[in-house]
Amino acid sequence: MMILGYLSFLVLIVLIVLGIPIGLSLIAIGVVGLVLVGEVSTAMTQTTIVLWSEGTKFILIALPFYIMMGNLVYRTGIARNIFMTASYWLGWLPGGLAIASVFACAGFGAVSGSSTATARTMGAIVIPEMRRHGYSMQLASGVLSSSGTLGILIPPSIILIFYGLMTETSIGDLFVAGIIPGLCIAVLFSVIVMASAMIWPESAGGKTVAATVSWRERFVSLLSVLPVLAIFAFILAGLYLGVFTPTEAAVFGVVAVLVYGAIARNLPIAAIRDALLDSVLTTAMLYLIIVGGTLYTRFLAQTGMIADLENLVIAMDLSYFSFILVITLIYLALGCVLDLFGMLILTVPILFPIATQLGIDPVWFGIYIVVVAEVGLITPPVGVNVYVIYAVAKDVPLGRIFLGCVPFVLGMLFFIACMAVFPEIVLTLVH
Amino acid sequence: QDTIDMKVSYNQPASSAAWQDVMQSFVDELEEKSEGRIKITTYPGEVLHSVGDGFKAAASGITDLTSAWPIYLTNSFELFHATQLPLALPDSNVAAVRVIDELYPKYFKAEYEKLGIKLAFNAATPQYDILTTKPVESLADLKGLKLRATGGGLTEIVERLGAVPVSMTISDAYTAFQQGVVDGIILATADMVAYRLHEVGKYNYRLGVTRVAIPQAVNRKFYEDLPDDLKMVLSEASANASVNYSEMYNRLTDKALETMEAEGITTTVASDDDIATANELLAPMWDNFVAANEGNSTASAEVLTADMRALTEKFSAMSDEEIKALPPVEGLR
Amino acid sequence: MRKSRLCRRLKASADPALLRDLPSPAVRYVRSAGGHIKKSNLERSYFAMAILHSLSKALFYLSAFVCVPVILVVLFIDVTLRYLFSAPIEGAQELASLLLFLSLTLALPESWLSGVHIRADFLSPMLSPRVADLLDRISWFLVAVFSVLVVIQCWKDAQFMLLINESSAELAIPIVWLRAVLALACAVSAVIAVVRLIAKRPQISRPDSAETVE
Numbered sequence: 014m015m016i017l018g019y020l021s022f023l024v025l026i027v028l029i030v031l032g033i034p035i036g037l038s039l040i041a042i043g044v045v046g047l048v049l050v051g052e053v054s055t056a057m058t059q060t061t062i063v064l065w066s067e068g069t070k071f072i073l074i075a076l077p078f079y080i081m082m083g084n085l086v087y088r089t090g091i092a093r094n095i096f097m098t099a100s101y102w103l104g105w106l107p108g109g110l111a112i113a114s115v116f117a118c119a120g121f122g123a124v125s126g127s128s129t130a131t132a133r134t135m136g137a138i139v140i141p142e143m144r145r146h147g148y149s150m151q152l153a154s155g156v157l158s159s160s161g162t163l164g165i166l167i168p169p170s171i172i173l174i175f176y177g178l179m180t181e182t183s184i185g186d187l188f189v190a191g192i193i194p195g196l197c198i199a200v201l202f203s204v205i206v207m208a209s210a211m212i213w214p215e216s217a218g219g220k221t222v223a224a225t226v227s228w229r230e231r232f233v234s235l236l237s238v239l240p241v242l243a244i245f246a247f248i249l250a251g252l253y254l255g256v257f258t259p260t261e262a263a264v265f266g267v268v269a270v271l272v273y274g275a276i277a278r279n280l281p282i283a284a285i286r287d288a289l290l291d292s293v294l295t296t297a298m299l300y301l302i303i304v305g306g307t308l309y310t311r312f313l314a315q316t317g318m319i320a321d322l323e324n325l326v327i328a329m330d331l332s333y334f335s336f337i338l339v340i341t342l343i344y345l346a347l348g349c350v351l352d353l354f355g356m357l358i359l360t361v362p363i364l365f366p367i368a369t370q371l372g373i374d375p376v377w378f379g380i381y382i383v384v385v386a387e388v389g390l391i392t393p394p395v396g397v398n399v400y401v402i403y404a405v406a407k408d409v410p411l412g413r414i415f416l417g418c419v420p421f422v423l424g425m426l427f428f429i430a431c432m433a434v435f436p437e438i439v440l441t442l443v444h
Numbered sequence: 445q446d447t448i449d450m451k452v453s454y455n456q457p458a459s460s461a462a463w464q465d466v467m468q469s470f471v472d473e474l475e476e477k478s479e480g481r482i483k484i485t486t487y488p489g490e491v492l493h494s495v496g497d498g499f500k501a502a503a504s505g506i507t508d509l510t511s512a513w514p515i516y517l518t519n520s521f522e523l524f525h526a527t528q529l530p531l532a533l534p535d536s537n538v539a540a541v542r543v544i545d546e547l548y549p550k551y552f553k554a555e556y557e558k559l560g561i562k563l564a565f566n567a568a569t570p571q572y573d574i575l576t577t578k579p580v581e582s583l584a585d586l587k588g589l590k591l592r593a594t595g596g597g598l599t600e601i602v603e604r605l606g607a608v609p610v611s612m613t614i615s616d617a618y619t620a621f622q623q624g625v626v627d628g629i630i631l632a633t634a635d636m637v638a639y640r641l642h643e644v645g646k647y648n649y650r651l652g653v654t655r656v657a658i659p660q661a662v663n664r665k666f667y668e669d670l671p672d673d674l675k676m677v678l679s680e681a682s683a684n685a686s687v688n689y690s691e692m693y694n695r696l697t698d699k700a701l702e703t704m705e706a707e708g709i710t711t712t713v714a715s716d717d718d719i720a721t722a723n724e725l726l727a728p729m730w731d732n733f734v735a736a737n738e739g740n741s742t743a744s745a746e747v748l749t750a751d752m753r754a755l756t757e758k759f760s761a762m763s764d765e766e767i768k769a770l771p772p773v774e775g776l777r
Numbered sequence: 778m779r780k781s782r783l784c785r786r787l788k789a790s791a792d793p794a795l796l797r798d799l800p801s802p803a804v805r806y807v808r809s810a811g812g813h814i815k816k817s818n819l820e821r822s823y824f825a826m827a828i829l830h831s832l833s834k835a836l837f838y839l840s841a842f843v844c845v846p847v848i849l850v851v852l853f854i855d856v857t858l859r860y861l862f863s864a865p866i867e868g869a870q871e872l873a874s875l876l877l878f879l880s881l882t883l884a885l886p887e888s889w890l891s892g893v894h895i896r897a898d899f900l901s902p903m904l905s906p907r908v909a910d911l912l913d914r915i916s917w918f919l920v921a922v923f924s925v926l927v928v929i930q931c932w933k934d935a936q937f938m939l940l941i942n943e944s945s946a947e948l949a950i951p952i953v954w955l956r957a958v959l960a961l962a963c964a965v966s967a968v969i970a971v972v973r974l975i976a977k978r979p980q981i982s983r984p985d986s987a988e989t990v991e
């Protein structure tokens with residue numbers, strides 16, 4: 014049975030690398046696996062159960078609406094203004110626009126509880142603009158895929174709630190603890206962007222505009238971002254004043270952009286139509302990946318493979334640092350093919366008690382898990398954030414987007430090392 | 445002799461009290477008393493199926509034993525919902541489950557088994573209280589508050605008490621409560637702490653207004669294929685698990701109240717007057733239940749409610765120890 | 778007479794990539810046979826394909842232009858009434874969830890046809906056209922098998938659902954209808970998959986699909 018788990022891992026990677034659509038590969042391996050550990054009838058029952066329960070999850074509603082909002086914002090042209098302004102203000106920095114998009118993602122993370130929604134919304138707005146400004150698509154798509162992960166580190170966060178309920182850790186503490194690491198990672202990503210823009214100036218458009226822009230122009234340009242700031246402020250206010258939940262916020266984001274478009278008369282019916290069609294197709298694509306991931310996770314749970322890995326960890330009788338090193342390696346491997354929830358469901362129940370025995374703070378461990386799981390969102394072959402960015406920038410090969418993520422993956426691993434050495438980064442605000 | 449493989453799945457994670465104090469002991473007891481003839485693989489934490497899919501998972505053989513709660517298939521049950529009528533069951537958890545057990549063979553069994561499963565054992569949540577961010581010290585204070593409540597019975601209870609029911613998934617509930625989308629949550633005190641809602645709430649108004657039945661089901665074919673002696677083993681272990689469940693909830697509620705006190709939450713036990721008023725406000729739900737289910741099923745809803753009231757009175761007068769000393773109810777499986 | 782007019786209309790409104798979907802045995806047969814047969818055979822395949830494409834598009838439009846806007850309106854009104862008047866709509870969230878399921882399901886056939894399903898393109902530049910075609914045919918085979926299995930299971934589920942009167946908790950909407958939509962969408966997907974499986978050019982994902990959803 015255990016061997017079946019490891020084997021499925023390999024077969025899955027082979028299928029995906031060969032170019033079988035990712036959702037389909039996950040479904041195929043999941044269903045075949047469920048037949049092997051059970052029966053044809055139970056595998057088939059699981060299939061419709063999963064199609065139904067994943068397709069009726071209320072929190073999934075945020076996805077089509079945030080995708081729509083991103084498309085609409087782009088079509089109104091206000092996205093162009095943000096980037097004009099950002100280039101006036103940050104243009105003197107190497108990679109200024111890319112840095113602006115890192116912080117835009119961090120800001121959007123404060124209204125969204127999902128990483129994928131963050132990457133997709135900001136990607137639809139930002140990537141076409143970065144293309145216009147001559148940024149290399151490898152850097153643009155890499156930075157957006159990676160910064161999207163800030164959506165689950167900065168509160169609110171679906172995955173931190175999930176972890177909190179699983180381990181009986183204070184969700185309030187987890188939310189507070191996510192803020193500093195979220196900002197640290199944003200700063201770290203900016204440094205990475207700047208470094209690569211200095212090493213390869215042509216990847217960041219190759220030019221700076223600062224010299225030609227007067228301070229007057231800079232301040233005037235701020236006026237043009239007012240609509241987008243107003244829409245953001247509206248969502249943020251609605252969320253923190255208790256008008257709507259993070260899931261419902263997506264609906265209000267769309268309504269806000271529609272209202273703005275109606276007033277400014279720059280949102281033709283065709284744009285709305287395209288946004289609807291695109292959001293439905295993209296969500297359907299993600300839906301099949303979610304369904305496949307769930308089926309695969311349910312099969313993997315019955316192979317005993319994860320339990321085997323975890324027994325290995327227990328048997329090694331590790332110290333604090335070597336424990337973190339070993340489980341980081343395990344999470345990197347699992348992150349290749351599993352999604353966030355799959356990883357948490359399968360590993361946390363066993364690893365959490367070992368971690369607490371080693372004196373690791375439950376809040377720290379939660380933030381740690383989210384950061385390593387985020388890495389999985391941008392590593393091949395299954396990296397959902399990369400896929401949603403790919404859906405925005407179809408002409409950029411998937412491989413190049415993954416390549417573009419490499420510096421950010423290394424940055425996150427570096428941050429994990431910092432977290433291990435200085436746990437205070439996570440725990441200062443909590444205790 | 446052949447060993448029988450059995451899959452036991454459960455909604456709560458392995459770290460939860462429900463798993464450790466109830467399900468794990470149940471599994472251990474089954475293996476021990478069957479002298480190793482039943483070999484069990486456990487799947488806590490919804491890894492095989494979500495809690496809402498419990499019935500289908502048990503009926504189709506995805507699992508052999510799991511939580512299968514009528515509240516997740518509201519419209520597939522009629523009489524079983526009697527257990528959810530306001531203030532229907534005794535205050536004691538042990539007594540409440542005993543009443544459900546006593547009613548089960550006559551009124552609920554046909555409905556439950558229709559789904560292609562057998563009953564492993566009955567359990568019930570503790571009574572539902574109301575946790576709010578705004579001061580609530582009497583029934584009147586509930587007026588106009590937005591309370592998260594899901595499920596037909598709960599929605600109506602909240603409405604009739606003068607509050608506004610808001611339906612919301614439990615994963616959204618924490619953030620919604622924190623940011624004030626809802627003013628409160630109606631839930632068992634023990635579960636308020638399990639869902640960490642005590643981090644947000646400030647007032648716990650202990651009205652004890654209803655309970656939710658949470659029976660565990662076993663796959664029918666699995667049960668029927670068991671040799672008679674192993675059926676006996678399953679019955680015994682189930683009876684113990686049922687009592688364990690109630691006592692686990694007693695402990696959890698005590699602990700939750702301590703936690704709440706330590707966190708500075710004001711706990712108010714509803715006064716007798718308030719309970720009488722609540723009873724009056726909610727009385728139509730009993731009549732509606734009888735009217736809606738009269739003639740729908742083989743058994744009479746009117747007789748059922750009368751029986752339930754009599755049993756509640758009978759077992760409310762007994763101590764937990766006395767009830768536990770009684771022989772298990774016959775005909776549960 | 779009327780049939781051929783319908784045929785022309787369908788042809789006019791159909792996807793220009795339609796011809797590509799002609800099954801390769803038909804194309805081979807057409808090549809070996811005389812002009813007469815060639816024309817009518819093409820016509821017939823064309824007609825069948827046009828119907829399939831139109832059906833897929835109809836389901837897709839239902840999803841994008843009915844389900845999603847309705848979710849938007851329902852949630853907007855629900856939240857607004859809840860906040861301003863403490864009077865949420867009962868069952869609004871449930872309705873939204875059910876509509877979400879419908880919209881995802883109804884979009885499935887078009888998602889296959891329009892090739893939005895993401896695949897790794899690490900190897901594709903290195904593959905010979907024949908190997909690439911083979912891999913595409915394997916993908917379509919998997920889609921066909923999966924879709925057929927879902928249709929069969931929906932049939933089994935439906936019987937159980939009718940037996941236990943499964944319906945949504947608050948609005949009491951019979952779930953069996955939603956399963957029927959899933960079955961329909963998967964049946965259409967299965968036909969699409971089979972057609973593509975034996976088509977001349979089986980491509981499962983198109984590089985241009987992001988821009989041209991039409």
Ligand code: NA
Nearest residue numbers: 122125164169
């Ligand atoms: Na967030």
Ligand code: NA
Nearest residue numbers: 348389392395
């Ligand atoms: Na990955």
